[in-house]
Amino acid sequence: MSMNHGNTGLLMSASVALAKRELIRFFRQRTRVIGAIGQPVIFWILFGAGLRSSFQSPSWAIGLQRPLTYQEYFFPGIAVLIVLFTAIFSTISIIEDRREGFLQGVLVAPVSRAAIVAGKLLGGTTLALIQAGLFLVIGPLLSAVGLAPDFDPDWTLMRLLSAGLFLTLIAVELTALGFLIAWPMNSTQGFHAIMSILLMPMWLLSGAFFPGEKAGWLSWLIRCNPLTYGVAGLRRLLYAETLPSSPELPSMILCIVVTLGCSLMFFLICVRLTSRPAVSNVV
Amino acid sequence: MTDQSIIVDDVTHSYQTIAALSHVSFSVSSGDFLGLLGPNGSGKTTLFRLLSTLLPLQQGRISICGFRLPAQQADVRRCIGVTFQSPALDIRLTVMENLLCHAAIYGLSQTECRKRSSMLLERFQVKGSDKQIVGTLSGGMKRRVELARGFLHNPRVMFLDEPTTGLDLRSRMEFFQILREQQQEGGTTIVMATHLMEEAEQCSQLLLLDQGRVVDGGTPDDLKTSLKGDRIGIRCRDPQEVRDRLVRLIGSEPILAGNELVFRVANAVEVLSEITGALGSEIQSVQISKPSLEDVFLARTGRSLTEQENKA
Numbered sequence: 203m204s205m206n207h208g209n210t211g212l213l214m215s216a217s218v219a220l221a222k223r224e225l226i227r228f229f230r231q232r233t234r235v236i237g238a239i240g241q242p243v244i245f246w247i248l249f250g251a252g253l254r255s256s257f258q259s260p261s262w263a264i265g266l267q268r269p270l271t272y273q274e275y276f277f278p279g280i281a282v283l284i285v286l287f288t289a290i291f292s293t294i295s296i297i298e299d300r301r302e303g304f305l306q307g308v309l310v311a312p313v314s315r316a317a318i319v320a321g322k323l324l325g326g327t328t329l330a331l332i333q334a335g336l337f338l339v340i341g342p343l344l345s346a347v348g349l350a351p352d353f354d355p356d357w358t359l360m361r362l363l364s365a366g367l368f369l370t371l372i373a374v375e376l377t378a379l380g381f382l383i384a385w386p387m388n389s390t391q392g393f394h395a396i397m398s399i400l401l402m403p404m405w406l407l408s409g410a411f412f413p414g415e416k417a418g419w420l421s422w423l424i425r426c427n428p429l430t431y432g433v434a435g436l437r438r439l440l441y442a443e444t445l446p447s448s449p450e451l452p453s454m455i456l457c458i459v460v461t462l463g464c465s466l467m468f469f470l471i472c473v474r475l476t477s478r479p480a481v482s483n484v485v
Numbered sequence: 486m487t488d489q490s491i492i493v494d495d496v497t498h499s500y501q502t503i504a505a506l507s508h509v510s511f512s513v514s515s516g517d518f519l520g521l522l523g524p525n526g527s528g529k530t531t532l533f534r535l536l537s538t539l540l541p542l543q544q545g546r547i548s549i550c551g552f553r554l555p556a557q558q559a560d561v562r563r564c565i566g567v568t569f570q571s572p573a574l575d576i577r578l579t580v581m582e583n584l585l586c587h588a589a590i591y592g593l594s595q596t597e598c599r600k601r602s603s604m605l606l607e608r609f610q611v612k613g614s615d616k617q618i619v620g621t622l623s624g625g626m627k628r629r630v631e632l633a634r635g636f637l638h639n640p641r642v643m644f645l646d647e648p649t650t651g652l653d654l655r656s657r658m659e660f661f662q663i664l665r666e667q668q669q670e671g672g673t674t675i676v677m678a679t680h681l682m683e684e685a686e687q688c689s690q691l692l693l694l695d696q697g698r699v700v701d702g703g704t705p706d707d708l709k710t711s712l713k714g715d716r717i718g719i720r721c722r723d724p725q726e727v728r729d730r731l732v733r734l735i736g737s738e739p740i741l742a743g744n745e746l747v748f749r750v751a752n753a754v755e756v757l758s759e760i761t762g763a764l765g766s767e768i769q770s771v772q773i774s775k776p777s778l779e780d781v782f783l784a785r786t787g788r789s790l791t792e793q794e795n796k797a
Contacts, residue, residue, distance in 0.1 A: 215589045215592070216589050216590045216592070218589070219585065219586045219588075219589030219590060220586065220589075220590070222586070223575060223578060223582070223586050226577070226578060226582060227575070227577050227578070230577050231577070301571070302571055302572075302575075302576070303569045303570075303571035303572050303573045303574075304573050304574070304575050305573075306539065306567075306569050306573055307567070307569070307573025307574075307587070307634070308573075308590060309538075309539060310537045310538055310539060310562060310565065310567045311562060311587075311590045311591055312559055312562035312563040312591065312592070313590045313591075313592075478541075479538065479539060479540055479541045479555075
């Protein structure tokens with residue numbers, strides 16, 4: 203019993219130490235702070251202003267008491283984009299860590315590989331939450347002072363807390379996804395390529411940017427995309443009214459099940475990848 | 486209890502089809518300072534990675550501190566410390582932040598870490614640097630902090646892979662003094678990979694590696710005295726042309742290292758007067774010395790340590 207407790211304690215402190223390192227690194231690189239949140243916020247303002255008039259409400263929004271504006275529609279998508287960018291930034295450092303030698307120092311230590319992965323996820327998730335949380339405050343403020351198109355969310359503390367909880371889950375999912383992409387890579391260019399051809403399209407086709415209903419193959423891609431369930435879940439939690447379900451806007455239960463399931467699956471793949479001593483781990 | 490700290494038995498390793506190590510066997514006694522001497526590409530780094538659990542063992546047996554790889558990998562990891570060619574320090578963190586992070590990974594408490602690190606930083610002469618960002622330290626200081634990191638959890642066996650890369654001669658000698666003190670006081674077994682002779686001289690035992698094989702081993706003195714006589718190195722404009730004449734005069738076969746013909750002779754002074762008399766005008770320089778580790782390597786492999794390096 204006490205032995206077991208000790209092990210958990212060790213696992214925790216190693217993970218916490220690795221996560222702490224991520225945070226220190228992040229805040230010492232000011233440009234990264236701006237990069238991860240700046241671009242999404244600019245997107246939100248510019249696309250919001252540009253697409254406001256041509257936005258066609260998705261079918262599920264027709265019966266709502268308050269008509270859905272594009273600014274509102276786009277909001278959860280931008281929060282998820284911030285999480286995605288943070289996940290990419292914090293996992294791309296795995297490649298640098300390997301080249302600089304830090305990773306080897308961790309790998310030869312008597313620490314479980316699960317704790318190493320957990321440290322990365324903890325760090326990435328914390329950073330993602332800080333930044334997405336910042337956006338949740340900045341977004342409405344920018345609208346209020348007229349720097350962004352009208353956006354007047356009807357939020358309660360309860361709604362924000364549950365959204366924060368769900369964002370945590372999305373952050374774990376995306377950081378773990380970034381981890382398993384970055385782990386076998388030996389150059390950051392390779393990661394950038396994956397980012398352009400896989401991660402960005404994944405975000406575009408998640409219902410974050412456009413609803414994509416009745417669009418044939420595109421709709422199918424959206425339905426098969428695990429991130430669709432992240433964006434939809436967040437949308438439901440942030441919106442005041444109960445939204446109806448549709449293939450492009452899955453039910454809350456389904457959103458939780460898919461996001462939780464993917465997080466767990468990605469985490470286990472990460473642990474498997476790191477547990478296998480291989481040439482790619484060291485070169 | 487065995488006093489063999491490390492036993493490597495018939496280890497063979499290859500990357501896809503390229504053989505990196507073939508049938509390597511050796512052992513290291515507790516408290517010894519073993520140097521793995523070989524040119525780049527001789528298999529040092531592969532051997533190193535196998536010993537430090539970074540690569541899976543393909544063939545053969547390795548045991549460290551009585552624990553077998555890979556079955557007792559976790560126990561092995563607990564008793565080894567490793568410093569790599571590229572330091573495992575995070576350059577954006579301060580020295581103490583790095584050490585605390587490393588301590589947590591090894592399950593050391595913060596108080597334990599602070600106690601050990603203040604002792605190590607003082608011994609390694611980087612006291613007072615704990616609040617400095619690692620990226621702002623000089624190369625020599627960085628290496629010493631890296632060494633402190635490696636010794637933080639008091640490992641019984643320390644692996645050092647080309648630990649002085651990027652250091653000037655003076656920092657290198659300081660580094661070795663510190664290392665030897667730590668070895669003597671802490672009783673740590675040290676294994677160091679190097680391709681530099683002056684570093685190899687610092688070790689108590691040496692293993693010469695070439696093309697993935699162990700070509701010789703022993704103390705630096707034993708290795709050098711195994712080559713009888715003196716070394717005489719002759720530089721000339723066209724070594725090929727005078728080679729045959731020199732062979733006839735000296736009566737033994739030379740080894741060509743760069744543009745230098747190296748002979749080993751019983752009486753160098755006598756030979757010197759003969760060759761300067763016969764070939765004086767064609768010879769640029771003649772150097773007489775006792776055999777060095779470089780010569781031992783040359784004699785065993787027919788190649789020089791540095792020659793290989795230049796090619797790579």
